[in-house]
Amino acid sequence: MDWKKVINDVNRNVSTTYDASIENVLDRLGLEHRKSTMDVVLPMLGVFGAGIAVGASLGLLFAPKRGNELRDELRHSIEDLRERGSEKLNEVSRKTRESAEAALPQETDSSAARG
Structure with a gap:
């Protein structure tokens, strides 16, 4: 057994x-039994997401511009965003590098003063 x-x-x-x-x-x-919050929220989020997808699709479908014009405009917008993102990244890395360089001499000066 x-x-x-x-x-x-x-x-x-x-x-x-x-x-x-x-x-x-x-x-x-x-x-x-009381339903948990997630039993109620998750289906609502799914419906909300589906609504956003359908709305975006219908918006593109009924856009006043032709397909080629719309794609060109989207392409230019994406390129502009990419350029601005690249500029911001370069600016942040430059500022980080400057801050690091400014902090390094102070550390070596203070360690030399102790030694």
């Missing part, structure tokens, strides 16, 4: 009975 299997079967039956009896008691009292 496989005791592990017997114990698992008993455990499964007890938890099923317990869950069913809780549902029966709540049903008789006119109550129900």
Whole structure:
């Protein structure tokens, strides 16, 4: 006799009975289990995301510009964003480098003063 299997079967039956009896008691009292927040929020987010996708598609479909013009405008906008992003990245790295260079001589001066 496989005791592990017997114990698992008993455990499964007890938890099923317990869950069913809780549902029966709540049903008789006119109550129900409260849904978790995620059970409500996740489907709403899915519907919201689908709505955004459909809206964007319809917006492009009914745009007043021709397809070629719209693609050209999008391409120019993306190139502009890419250039601005590259400029900002260069600016941040320059400022970081300047800050690091300004901090390094101070550290060597203070270590030389101690030594």
